[in-house]
Amino acid sequence: MDTAEFRRRGKEMVDYVADYLENIEKRQVYPDVEPGYLRSLIPEEAPEQPETYEDVVKDIERVVMPGITHWHSPYFFAYFPTANSFPAILADMLSGAIGCVGFSWGTASEATLVALLAARCRMVKRILSDDPERPEADIISKLVAYSSDQAHSSVERAGLIGGVRMRKIPSDSKFSVRGEALRKVLEEDKAAGLIPFYFCATLGTTPSCAFDYITEIGPICNTEGIWMHIDAAYAGSAFICPEFRPLLDGVEFADSFNFNPHKWLLVNFDCSTMWVKNRTDIIAAFKMDPLYLKHDHQESGIHTLHTHTHTHTHSICHWQIPLGRRFRSLKIWFVFRMYGLRGLQDHIRKHVALAKEFEALVRVDERFQISAEVVLGLVCFRLKGSNDLNEALLKRINSARRIHLVPCQLSGRFVLRFAVCARTTESRHVQEAWAHITQLATELLRQFPQ
């Protein structure tokens, strides 16, 4: 869909929304459908080729509306109000267009925490079943969770919130955790009387897009009864391309897995998906059942479309910290149908190719070096020279305001991260960015010869 079509479709959607709200009281306030009604109405898989917008729109009334509870019907008197007004809808349209992130990395953090809490609950129960007299506080004080020294800060925060010890496993020269490194730390900790219970593996770390060796780590975790959570917040989207699927080898050992379609799969922020191997582990950690949340289909294992996007369904309000979420699955559904698998793969491949193009530019300039293997859409690079020099370069780049980069630290070195981000980035933007960076570098090196 190009901008011209968006102008047309957007205006049609405005009319649809206006019609819907103008006539809402003619709709039955509460749906008649049974859980699972969607299954026969939609295909098993996302379409290979893009569908037309007309086809998608036709299905709003056919597929979506029969499952909707009309919270804004004047005949809805349940729970408490949930707000709705025209200005807020207009603002949300704009907010969606700007699509900026309040601050970065959204709800992969929450998935990391939810998995850690489930793992904590599972381990406490396991130990209590062998030793029912042992005080729970004593068990929790001995628990220890692990992640790579390259893992996102939200992993450390999850440990802090869960009130458990957290230890970082040293990564190798490629910034990945190997099984051997984990095993060494586990032996030390068990000898000291600690109880290992959780490992957060990262596929595509934030600093350099490194991949932990889950084929080595997974079997160790399974043997030791350690919950392995995989955080693939960024890289997860790439697995829709067969050529990147080998990066996912070992996923079969995981207890939970998370990635963010709102990062790299064309679904506007925020939209994060979490998969859990054994849902009872999650439910045990969160379950509460007040009367005002009781509903007829609680135990059926299937939820209607107005809930949100987790692979397992069931009563999802027991699976997370807030009870409610926005209707995010709708965004995924539109995007999958309008792009098709091919369109989404094209998007991923184009970004990876642009990163490779940038990498090639860096490699032919002898003043620069590449700091980590370029696997997907991220290039880590720096000027050969001191950290101060690179910090000065970054400062000039960001002060000039033509492009925007952030740094990272790899093995004590200050490194610049060039991440291909926008849907509309083309080769010419990459070429221009590199010309701009090298010009600033030339000026810098003229003023401060190395």
Place this chain on the structure above:
Amino acid sequence: MDTAEFRRRGKEMVDYVADYLENIEKRQVYPDVEPGYLRSLIPEEAPEQPETYEDVVKDIERVVMPGITHWHSPYFFAYFPTANSFPAILADMLSGAIGCVGFSWGTASEATLVALLAARCRMVKRILSDDPERPEADIISKLVAYSSDQAHSSVERAGLIGGVRMRKIPSDSKFSVRGEALRKVLEEDKAAGLIPFYFCATLGTTPSCAFDYITEIGPICNTEGIWMHIDAAYAGSAFICPEFRPLLDGVEFADSFNFNPHKWLLVNFDCSTMWVKNRTDIIAAFKMDPLYLKHDHQESGIHTLHTHTHTHTHSICHWQIPLGRRFRSLKIWFVFRMYGLRGLQDHIRKHVALAKEFEALVRVDERFQISAEVVLGLVCFRLKGSNDLNEALLKRINSARRIHLVPCQLSGRFVLRFAVCARTTESRHVQEAWAHITQLATELLRQFPQ
């Protein structure tokens, strides 16, 4: 703004969005403004009277855009991508219009948890400063948090997540907690060697919209060093009307306060606001500082508009569980300006009047009784008779699909909750609903005479 105007404005907004995205690369990718730039551009307070939409729209370029980092500019290479596509924007428009809640009561739950974690951290530090040798696990195992027996299930869940003991304080005949009831439990628990550290007071409980006596509870909490959090998820919106402000007396004793504009203040789901008395307590519980999150204005105490809606600003990514959020403050801003304080007050007062109208209808029908004082927009009522009878009535009401209600339990009794919810609910809908309910009751009582 009526539907006709929404049709016009929505189409203008579609064009604005299309123009913005079509020309985004002409905009400077990263803003020049200093933190605080907004302060001189916007009034100190929300407008008393509605403003025109033209005035709001003019300010998008004047006020908002200068503070925006354009995440979808092809010159943006920082962090990782955040997704954006036209189908997702269209879906979000529809999602906003449907405005259903994935499941209920949104992020007040998160505020309750965040406050509990901050309180836990504050109490552990306080005890360690007196007794540095005491093991942290021992302190945590003695901590005890409190709430009313009427409090929302998310309070209990917060205790479960935080790994602390949770105790419910018995409410009085009006379903409110009095100071005396809290004091009694505190004495027992302290005598047993426990450490009280957190009380979650509710203003407007979920079952019956009851108000805890915070003028009595607050001073006790302050004296004992107990963190008092106020959950006013629903009722909070009513405090924009002076006549409801006395319900807020005692708020000065609170350490934190939460309410949901997405419930009753015409801001589409989701949008929840939290106020904290001393921000260092929150920061201490969450702070992490990786290099890729460092930015120039970290310590300045002011954030630009692309962050979200908490009363205190600072580096808000340290204040919560996820790092990122959607651009929700935009919705509040549009709504406050387009309705003005008067318009919002009218909305609240209309809902309360409709609840009183329904209450009066119930009171003149001798077969029914009112089960709790009607303070705001919620009426708790039941047929005089058994719980089974009332359960049967509710079942008939919800099976008929014309209106939708949920039940609650008050003092062991099965009670029906009639909450005025939709913006468009009018007297005729309330009258119709009551006629419908009484007809079903008549049929039921004919079949099963009491």
